[in-house]
Amino acid sequence: MNPDTTMLDWLFANAGPIIRWRLVTEFALPVPKKETTRLKTELLATEEVRRWLANLGRKAVHGSTDTHAENAMAKLVEYGLRAGISEFDEKMLPYAETGGDFADCFLIAAGYATHEAVAARFRKRLSAVHRTAIKASYDFYLPPEEARLVPKAWRGKPIYRPEFGWNANLPVPSCCDLYAMAHWNHGTKTERRMIEEVIKYASHPSFQTTSGGYTWNRERHMCHAEGRCCLACLTPDRVILFTELFARFRPARESGWFQEILSGLERCRTDRGTYVFPPDYLKEKRNCYYLYAGAHMGLGENRRNRNWLEVESTFRMLNIKRLMGR
Numbered sequence: 001m002n003p004d005t006t007m008l009d010w011l012f013a014n015a016g017p018i019i020r021w022r023l024v025t026e027f028a029l030p031v032p033k034k035e036t037t038r039l040k041t042e043l044l045a046t047e048e049v050r051r052w053l054a055n056l057g058r059k060a061v062h063g064s065t066d067t068h069a070e071n072a073m074a075k076l077v078e079y080g081l082r083a084g085i086s087e088f089d090e091k092m093l094p095y096a097e098t099g100g101d102f103a104d105c106f107l108i109a110a111g112y113a114t115h116e117a118v119a120a121r122f123r124k125r126l127s128a129v130h131r132t133a134i135k136a137s138y139d140f141y142l143p144p145e146e147a148r149l150v151p152k153a154w155r156g157k158p159i160y161r162p163e164f165g166w167n168a169n170l171p172v173p174s175c176c177d178l179y180a181m182a183h184w185n186h187g188t189k190t191e192r193r194m195i196e197e198v199i200k201y202a203s204h205p206s207f208q209t210t211s212g213g214y215t216w217n218r219e220r221h222m223c224h225a226e227g228r229c230c231l232a233c234l235t236p237d238r239v240i241l242f243t244e245l246f247a248r249f250r251p252a253r254e255s256g257w258f259q260e261i262l263s264g265l266e267r268c269r270t271d272r273g274t275y276v277f278p279p280d281y282l283k284e285k286r287n288c289y290y291l292y293a294g295a296h297m298g299l300g301e302n303r304r305n306r307n308w309l310e311v312e313s314t315f316r317m318l319n320i321k322r323l324m325g326r
Contacts, residue, residue: 007273007318015311017042018049018300022080022315027322043080044087048300052076056091062102065287069095073106074290079300083111101125101176102291109183122180123191129177130194132170133201140164140172141213150216154223158213165215166226172210173202175291178232182245200251202232208257209233229292234261238294240281240316247323265317270310277313 012023021043023029024036031039043049055072062070073092081088088110095103096115104125107118141147142159150159163170181195201207212228228235234242234257243261246252253259268275284298299315301308 004318004321007314010274011311011315011318014307015315016300016302017046018079019311019315022299025080025082026319040085044085046300049076049079049081052079053087053091057094061095061100064289064292070102070106071288071290071296073103073110075296077106077109078296081110101174105176105180105183105291108180113184113186122184125171125177126181126184126191126194126198128169128171129173129198132164132172133194133198135170136201138204138206138210140210142216150214150223151221154214154216157223158211159223160213160215160226162216166230168215172226173198173207173232174230175232178202178242178245179291182248196249196251199246199249203246203249203252203255203258205255205257207231207233208255229289234258235294238291240277240297240320241291241294244316244320244323247320253324262320265320268313268317274310275313275317276310277316279309282309282312282316 008023008027008029012020012029015023017039021039024031024039052066052072052075055067056069056076058067059065060068062068064071066072073095076088083089083092092107092110092112093115096107096112096118099107099118099121104118104121107113107115108122112118113122140158140160142161147157147159148155150157160168162168164172166172166174177198181198184191184195187195210228210231210233212226212231214223214225216223232242234246239261243258243265246258265275265277268277270276282297283295284303285293285295288295290296297312297316299312301311
């Protein structure tokens, strides 16, 4: 028997409703239609899903609290909710018209990519970051002699050249961009090529090791932070999250840093074929950023149970392999 099949069966027998639902809907674990219906009912009845659904619509999109939409959307996508589930549609669709980076990436992942406004905003952003990718420059920062001209409070800090930055003419690929591109599954051949070129650019060590920095607003005589947490860079805080995102793309998979991460995860394999990651890899922390800090990686398992870490780690590793096409 295929060892991954054995592990899928083990997970289905030991996991809670969220992972069981994802095994059926994403791994195509075969179960009768009646069982799929029951699993969906169990999923929507969980305290975790009810709590995160209730958090949607209570605050603005961007922010660190659980009631900011970006974190609630992210958790519900992690829990396997997708367009077509009425309770989910009711909460998600109001964001489709207004959108913005921090909503659109999750709307795309959740299955609303065909919504006209969401698709238009994504394509506009893809064109912008693609301009940066094909320029193929990693010379992001002002030279020291020019950086000395910034207001005193920001001297000595990395200051982006005027053409670079998150929203400049040559925007650096952000974590929102990476998340959206990783889930843009229905685009044209041209769009897929553009995405591959952006990912190749972002996978280069010069990008992955960049520090982030500040944009200089000369008119207002101040600088704005665009820290490394904003960028499509793999960091210790979001190892699993970004490994799952980058796993979809050949240029990232072929990079040395990705192979090193993968080897490290493989060293977490147990004698029976399951995985047990360091607990910090799957942290779940209230009122903290999902994308910036990787702080919402839980999959609904009861963390008082002895095997919760083994269950969630094994699912994550099998999911990374699935996304890699293994």
